[in-house]
Amino acid sequence: MNSVSRRKFFGLMALGAGSMAMLPGMAFGAAKAKTSAPGQTSLAAGQAMARIKALIDELRAEGRAFAADALASDNNAQWDRLLNHYFDRKGFASISVNAANLCPSLKPVNRMAALVRDLLEADISFPMRGELAKASLGHGLTAVKDWFGLGGSDAKADFLLALTANSTMGNNFVNNGLVTSGFMDPQKDNIVVWDVNHPTNYDAWMYRKATQGWGADSIRILKTKMFASSVTEAERKAGTIPSDPQNEDEIIAALLALVDERTKLVTLSWQSNECGMVLPMQRIVSELRAVNKNIHIHADSAQTFGVLDLKLGQVDVDSIAGSFHKWPCGPKMVGILYMNNKHGAAERFTPSIWGYDEYINTPADYGFAASTGTIDPNAKRFSYLGQQNDATLVATWMAALFHTGQLHPGVTPAKIEARIHYLGGQVQQALFKHLPKVFPDFTPKTAAQWIATPTSNARLRSSVYLFKTPDGIVAGDVMKHVYEQHRFAIANLKVMGHDLLRVSPTICNNAKDVEDVVAAVVDVILAMKKKTLANNTHTRSYA
Template sequence: GDEVVISADNHPSNHRAWTEKAKRYGFSVTVVDAVTPHPGPEYYLEAFRKAVTPRTRLVAFTHVTSTVGDGFPANELCALARERGALSLVDGAQTFGVLDVDLSQMQPDFYTGSGHKWPCAPRGTGVLYVRRTAQAALSPSIISLYPGSVGISRSHEGIGQRDEPAMIAFGQALRMQMTIGRPAIESHARELAQALIAGLSSTGGVKVWTHSDPARSASIVAFQPASLDPRRLARALYENHRITAQVRGGEDRPGLRLSPHLYNTHADVERTLAAVRRYLTSGV
């Protein structure tokens, strides 16, 4: 039967969607193992190359993982899928709005992005890009007013009474980012992330999970704060310093996730490092 190849590092919602669909429609799901620390793009290329078979219909992977910020070689993986006659789906939730993504180079069949994350837009907004050659393979899961004859996008928009103010705000958020410039946003965010990685790596007792090589990461920095409870540290950082850190990583890479963006500065990085070091010394 048909199969879908995914990565173990996919977001749980992405992973669950495929396993549930597999139960319903009878195809199989092959999972490419994640490796810690990030072994480099060559590992993932070879692992997917081994996993894809003539029965593979789609390859689905995360551009940058939400846990520790591992970056996948998206351009090469999409090319691999094309070479093997499979479709490609890229989860861009952690790249859309912070990296200067060029879909004309990546050439995915499907690319998704969340509006409420890096684009700084309201919840409930997002994008789905469908490559023209893949559009005929889609059929809407919800049937409403618009038949397929009105175009691919309209035929998939029968979702009830959507939040129009949120969609308008989404558009304005994207216009703001285009005014600043995607290359400038990426450069600034990566610079701050590298400063965090360097500072945390030089702090005794801290284990940094995110790779220092920019080719293997983006603007997510994940770390384990020695013996401190990550949840208590996250609470102290927010309540006492208004620094937002998410508890992420799972059992194999537990800790906190920081996500510097266009509105942050090097002063924010230094303030964060000082606070973490203070709690490592005094406890929380």
């Protein structure tokens, strides 16, 4: 099959499969898959979707056992039941309390990925791949659209959302496409970034400035005063916030001090992996729009996708980037990029990748000839990434079904958010209990001197907690010993010259994990102070 006929074939597959499109919670057509003749390895048309549908039906049936579980945030017994059913805890060689970096995948995600791998091993024909493309880009993205609170939008899911490799790719589509599109003149205009953004949303901007000859005032920085509960008025007017702000007003005032009529983009981590602060994004959007309605607001959501009930239809950010391998407990190496179609957000960024989508179509197959310099005016322009992993792409559908209560009927995005916030409160309690053993001057009132995550205002944190180790104790060594001695996986970060530890529990953890991991950290520090465990041997930190 040549490239032209191949693409035409996939186009017909996409149109034909469209008749199967429906809300993610609805049943599929009842047509049964045909049995292959003896010795025949290819699958009959529709059989792949039938196998996928059968697994989803099985998972839904299993979930009915939890129909009575309302999942109040502090009902540990019900959340433990969920944990033990949907995660392979018995198979864990260590317990990860590091959702800000990587999470184990939900069992339904792994089961779907395994099924699709088996399907592809048996049949890699174009009909098969067309069915899998429809499963991921059709049904899967529609389920994610609902998960994001965008179910009321008339826009097709793939016009709002693109499946990428990870948050890094999504962030780089933004920072690499802003000038090429003509939306920003880097000699006259400016953007605002936060100094505790992820490197792909901070250093990457500095890289663009350095390599593309941007003007001196092209990047303005919202600064964070680490381990502080207040800033001076002069610091606030210069765009500085404390790491432990008392209220939202402090954040808003510092941010607005940096914005003017030439600001084209404000790009912020919705929750920072480097200081644990959750920004009041809906208010930020409202305040920024009042100053300059043409500002593009990008919320790096690597630390909020799968944490917060995002409600993007209400929050009205222009774009977000996220990863399934973190808090959603989805498949590895799949990300999501959202572009707000109400504001024409996608057209502000020229994609840095021009290839083909999962239907084996290039933009030209949709009417955008390369010679014209045009491409889809929506999120689909970021989906031409060439061959991806069909198994993990289809498995994103299972993550979306889980988080929207299609598998466990008690689960909703709001309940997930409440549970993670509860676990964050348990981290704070454990730190308040154990840190005085290694910091004699520690008190809850002075916690901000040792804990970077906001402790004064619970609305400004979730469950990403960063904290110091005593002078002379290398945080990386603590991380290593906690893993080797106690089998907990945590993180070590270098943030503005501070050597920090980070714990970040989510639904793959129970409340006992939280208490035990903090106790393990302090136990290791005490042993290192006594020199019964090695110090100053670990040199690498992780974001």
